[in-house]
Amino acid sequence: MQINENRIFPAELPIVVQEEFLYPFMITPLFFGAGDEDNIKAVELAKNTNNMILVVPSKSSDIRGIEDIYDAGVICTILRLQQLSEGRVKVLVQGYEKGRIIGAISPNPPVALVDRIRVIRPNEVQTEASLAVLRDNVRALASISHYFTPDLLKTIEESSEATRVCDIISSALRLKKSLAYELFIEPELEVRLEMLIEHIAEEIETNKLQKEIKNKTHSKIDKINKEYFLKEQLKQIQQELGTDTSRDEELQEYRDKLEAKKKFMPDDAYKEIKKQIEKLSRMHPDSADANTIQSYLDWVVEVPFEKLAKKKTSMAEVAKQLNEDHYSLAKPKERIEEYFALRELLALRGVSEKVNGGAILCFAGPPGVGKTSLANSIAKALKRELVRIALGGLEDVNELRGHRRTYIGAMPGRIVQGIIEAGQMNPVVVLDEIDKVGRSYRGDPTAVLLEILDPEQNNKFRDYYLNFNIDLSKIIFIATANDVGAIPAPLRDRMEFIHLSSYTPQEKFEIAKKYLIPQELKKHGLKPNDVSFDKAALNLLISDYTRESGVRNLRRRIADVLRKVAKSLLLDPDAPKAKITSKNLKDYLEKKVYEIEPADKKDRIGEVNGLAWTSVGGDVLRIEAVRIEGKGAMQITGQLGDVMKESASIAFSVIKVLIDRGELKIPAKIIPARPDDKRPLTPSDVYRRYDLHLHVPEGATPKDGPSAGITMATAIASILSDIKVRHDVAMTGELTLSGRVLPIGGLKEKLIAAFKAGIKTALIPRKNYDRDLADIPDEVKNSLQIIPVDKIEDVLELALKA
The missing domain is CATH 1.20.1270 (Substrate Binding Domain Of Dnak; Chain:A; Domain 2)
Known part of the structure; x- marks a missing residue:
């Protein structure tokens, strides 16, 4: 069936329902899913009859009957029907005329009587005038909105058919369905033009108002940002x-x-x-x-600007707390008391602490001797929080200074974090292991520490993360270090060092008895009547099961014993009190660890006891020498540093001089004779005809330092003169090329090591004897014969067995 002006209606057409209005002359694809059974049946019916359908819009999404659809739509011809997957159908249709339903015929599929909506046209002049106004309004709306594309505007301008122009404009505007329906069914063209002109005028005003509001809003956005709007x-x-x-x-x-x-x-x-x-x-x-x-x-907002520890500095309370928490350490305690006495006096007289330069204390000494626990006691006495900042291996300067906030994961520096954690602006801050601060491409943390510890600068310390100054001058800084020499000189200049030396066995015994055992009993849930240590067991524990200058490993070994006691008590609650003795100690601990090998019982040629300082205390360093027929060369082994190698060369030269002078007697029998000798042998031939091999045992352990000169010289003298060295003598001291004995460091640790090894006599430089002997514990001085020496001749006279 063909639709044209001469066609007689009503016609019977299948009804297809869509969401939106279609308009004549539009070629449109329609898609139907498996649920659109009525639409699919209507299309199939049209294909089998006249190939025409009426496409009408729905009033809502819920369609139950013909009353839920509009009674007007577009009469379309089906151009193509295509079956898709999953039961879906695609139909390509072309609209020809507007039609109106005038009566229903069949509900399934829906078929209705359709009549064409005829257009009533006014005279051409009136139509052209209205069309011109409509086009002007469309151009005005297009300039302030996005309803019309350039191609669409061109079509509207060039089309001479007023009805088609109305249809194009109606389809472009996003009209409500009720208004779209009124425009769609309006038969009088002039009325339809006026309705469109009126609606577009309203749209123009609405868009102008929206644009004005947006402009006002954008002016505010320009001042602040888009997020504000x-x-x-x-x-x-x-x-x-x-x-x-x-x-x-x-x-x-x-x-x-x-x-x-x-x-x-x-x-x-x-x-x-x-x-x-x-x-x-x-x-x-x-x-x-x-x-x-x-x-x-x-x-x-958590920085505690308003919180300060109110307790006044009291030297007496600090002294009391130190004595309660620590045994021995007389000199360190005395220096700490002086430090706080000065602060207390300055506070009483209203004088700033900066007058005294605001000295920073640094506790220096081997591990486990009580450096951090002294700081704990100070914080406890002052009723201040303790903040511990571990500096070991720190390389990134921003860890102290704070990160810039632009970086991902930025945080304040450790100092500021410590203050926030402590909840007060004047805690006690322990800068632990300040000698182990590193340096890398991230900067030099010691440069920041200079500012942190300088009382002239730290009242306005600037953390990069906070981006404002913070006052660190009220903080009590205490540093700890194992090796003072490893601290950079400028930083070392800011601090005052309090040296903590190794404990003697007797001091360790008292510490274990008064502090370690009671503390560990409490930690392990034991009572004093559950276990006891006798004196011999404690002494054996100290001498044979620990290897340290402090008492940290001693605490661990006591804990090892108590764990086994706790286990046995749990298995047998009625077990008798555990008594730890020297005989059954091996049942509680796995193996012995000898800290210092006891001195030999025999005098030997070429073997000398030297005294050495290490980061964990003193040690007895045995030096051995042998002679081999050769040409006077000397070989040195034992992983020695450059300083010790130079000391060996100096010692060899000094002994050669003594031999040449006749001050060191060389038995003629030990000088090897050769067949080509044409002159009598002299004592000097002993170092020309022997090669020497000087060795320091434990070759895998690096060794260096300026205190082995007289020990090496004694070993060389002994092997060349064939005279035994006294086994109960140990020595320390550097040697000059002229034979003078120079002072050394670490005397206390070295003499304690000699005492532990059972040495009877210790040879030390005279300057150390005059200057440092007062620092040596009485227990050591009473057990050792300490003899000062000035030159190598004094050493050889005392060490070589006549």
């Missing part, structure tokens, strides 16, 4: 809905905390924090910058 809109929506107010509560909490601290903090800190709070309030909560600023505020 979104936030304002979101805030209004939230107020209307009465929903999420947690963000405002967080911001108010930041403001309240800031105002509470305002009078205690510097102005630059208050301004910076306030600026960041206001900046956060203008940001979208999900932006990356907002998260960064919120993390910053979480840190800075």
